[in-house]
Structure formats: structure tokens, C-alpha cells
Amino acid sequence: MxxxxxxxxxxxxxxxxxxxxxxxxxxxxxxxxxxxxxxxxxxxxxxxxxxxxxxxxxxxxxxxxxxxxxxxxxxxxxxxxxxxxxxxxETPGTLNIGVTSLTAGYVLSDILSRFKRAWPGIEVTAIEDNGEYLEHLLVGGELDVAVMVVSNLRNSQALHSEILTVSPYRLWLPVGHRLCNFDSIELEDLAEERQIILDVDEMQAQALKLMSVFPNRPRIAFKTRSVEAVRSLVASGAGVALLPDLVYRPWSLDGDRIESRDVSGSLPVVQFGLVWRRGATVPRSTRAFLAVAQAQHTPRNR
Structure with a gap:
């Protein structure tokens, strides 16, 4: 004893x-x-x-x-x-969350459902906007935390970020596409393929990085702000798409199958995570939200 x-x-x-x-x-x-x-x-x-x-x-x-x-x-x-x-x-408190359109459905939804189960008394409000505006609201103290792409923060000196997940790019293909049978796909194999680009705010800088790794300027067939539109276009054979694996789903809204393949080469990755203001006292409700989000992921500070 x-x-x-x-x-x-x-x-x-x-x-x-x-x-x-x-x-x-x-x-x-x-x-x-x-x-x-x-x-x-x-x-x-x-x-x-x-x-x-x-x-x-x-x-x-x-x-x-x-x-x-x-x-x-x-x-x-x-x-x-x-x-x-x-x-x-302490009173339960409130939590003001910012979220970008891409992370709203693919990152925030799961975190928020677990948070509400753990802290049902905390009143949560969320605003969806582009990354630049969310950073402005965070710096001004109008938001407690944001869930967004953290690969290219504009106010990194004023904001603290924590990576929750890193998503590599994968190639989306329609069923029966010639590349589905390749043992290994290289960037050169995509030279003649028509590309469908996801043109949402938080992915614009990522798209530029992605385009820069191609040996030659890729052929762009469509630009769209909708992930579902990308799925439908790929499934219909209108082109192929390189997108973060996080947003991949094997079916379009019409029920058509979409294949996914790795591509060899130095493709960029997309970092999704949490952002909050540096130097500020973190409220209890925000600490609770961070803890719930971190519990499912292995966070890395920046």
C-alpha cells in the first residue's frame, strides 16, 4: 500500500x-x-x-x-x-463556429454530432463562409473556432491551427475508363484527359498547387463549385477529377458508380483542421469542442 x-x-x-x-x-x-x-x-x-x-x-x-x-x-x-x-x-455557455462549404459536410458534421451528445447544454451557432472571411471573424473575436482547410492560412501569426486530418488527392474515374485497368497511373497518363475542377473557395489555392505538378497544362473541361456536380460529371464520362480522398463517395446522385485510383507523383495534400485566435483566453465551451474534435483524430499543432 x-x-x-x-x-x-x-x-x-x-x-x-x-x-x-x-x-x-x-x-x-x-x-x-x-x-x-x-x-x-x-x-x-x-x-x-x-x-x-x-x-x-x-x-x-x-x-x-x-x-x-x-x-x-x-x-x-x-x-x-x-x-x-x-x-x-459554470453555465453551459455558447459556441460560435465558422465553417467553409467543403468542411461543413465532410468534417464538421461528425464532430458536431458527437459534441452535442457530450455537451447538450451548450448552445451552438455556425456560420458558413469563405476562409478569408472566417479568419477575419476569428481575429476580431466574433467566432470562437473554425473548421476549415488550414494548408494556407492568411493570418497565421494571429491564429493558431491544429491539423485534424490530412487528405491526399486521388483520381476519380467513370466505370470502364481505360485508366481503371492500369496497374500504376502516372501524371503523364492524364495529359490527354479532360479535367473537372472543384472551384470552391478553400480549394482554389490547392487547385493551383495541383495544376502546377502536371508536366504540361492540363485540359480543363469544367469548373464547378459543387462536389455533387463533379461526381455526376465524372460518372457520366464528361471527364476525370483529382480531388482529396476525404470527399470521395463511390456513387453519384443518379446512382452511377465512380471509381477511385491512386496517382504516382508528388501530389499535394489538403490539411483540414481547427483554427482559433492566438493569445486569447479560450472559453470552456471552445475547450470542450476542441477536446471532442481531438478525441477522434491525432492532432498536429502549427
Missing amino acids: SFTIKQVRYFVSVAELGSVTRAAHELSISQSAVTEAIKELEWRLGVKLFERRRRGLEATHHGHVFMRHAKAILSEISNAESTLSETAT
Whole structure:
């Protein structure tokens, strides 16, 4: 059996007051209870904690060493008690979330459903807008947190971000496409393919990065702001698409099958994550949301 918190408290009181009598008076217990607790503690630790002097008790070398640990233990206990007490008395609070159109359905929805189950009393409001405007609202304190692409933050000095998931690009193809039978697909194999581009705000910078890795300028058939439109166009044979694997689904709205394949080469990746303001006190509701989001992912700070 290890030592108890009560023994630690008694030890600290005796060490600070230099007397069992004074410690007993301070703790409002009997001197014998203090004496027995100190003896038991010394036996558990296997060292002598006090030397008797003319004016009372003085901590030994081992006593001084243990004193540092004892105070740290009691401090942690006090912090835990305070935190739990504050949590129990705090009002549920509110949470203002920002989200981009792409992350609304593919990242936020799952996090939000788990958050509402864990914290049903917190009132949540969400606003969907482009990344630049969400950053503006975060810096101004009008949003608590945003779920968005964090690969290319504009205000990285004012904002803290945490990556939740990294999604590589994959090639979307209609059933029966010639590339479906390739053992390995290279970027050069896409040179003559008509590309369908997802042109939503948070993907524009990513699309430029993607286009830059092609040996020659790719043939662009369509640009659209709708992921569902990309699915339908690919499934109908209007072209192929390179998109983050996170948004891949094997069927279009019309029920047509869409194939997905890896492409060899140095393709960029898209980082989806959480963003909040640097240097600000993080409210309890925001801390709770971050904890729920982090629980399902392995976060990386930036």
C-alpha cells in the first residue's frame, strides 16, 4: 500500500510549523493522530523525514526532498478540485463556429454530432463562409473556432491551427475508363484527359498547387463549385477529377458508380483542421469542442 493524501497533508503541516503540537492544533486533530501518520509515512517511504531538535522537529535531507513532491501533490489536488468546482457551477455557455462549404459536410458534421451528445447544454451557432472571411471573424473575436482547410492560412501569426486530418488527392474515374485497368497511373497518363475542377473557395489555392505538378497544362473541361456536380460529371464520362480522398463517395446522385485510383507523383495534400485566435483566453465551451474534435483524430499543432 502506498502513502495517503492525509499523511502528505500532515507531513507538510509538521514540516512548515516545526512541531507536532502546532500541526495538530492547525489541523484540529489529536497529536497522536499526527504522530502516527508521520511514523506510517516514514515506514512506507523507508526513510527518516524528521530529526528532533531542541526547538522542535526539523526535516532531514530526505524530508526536504519529499517536501517538494508533497507540495506538488497537494497543489495538483487543489487545482483538480478547483477545476471540477468551476465546471460544476459554470453555465453551459455558447459556441460560435465558422465553417467553409467543403468542411461543413465532410468534417464538421461528425464532430458536431458527437459534441452535442457530450455537451447538450451548450448552445451552438455556425456560420458558413469563405476562409478569408472566417479568419477575419476569428481575429476580431466574433467566432470562437473554425473548421476549415488550414494548408494556407492568411493570418497565421494571429491564429493558431491544429491539423485534424490530412487528405491526399486521388483520381476519380467513370466505370470502364481505360485508366481503371492500369496497374500504376502516372501524371503523364492524364495529359490527354479532360479535367473537372472543384472551384470552391478553400480549394482554389490547392487547385493551383495541383495544376502546377502536371508536366504540361492540363485540359480543363469544367469548373464547378459543387462536389455533387463533379461526381455526376465524372460518372457520366464528361471527364476525370483529382480531388482529396476525404470527399470521395463511390456513387453519384443518379446512382452511377465512380471509381477511385491512386496517382504516382508528388501530389499535394489538403490539411483540414481547427483554427482559433492566438493569445486569447479560450472559453470552456471552445475547450470542450476542441477536446471532442481531438478525441477522434491525432492532432498536429502549427
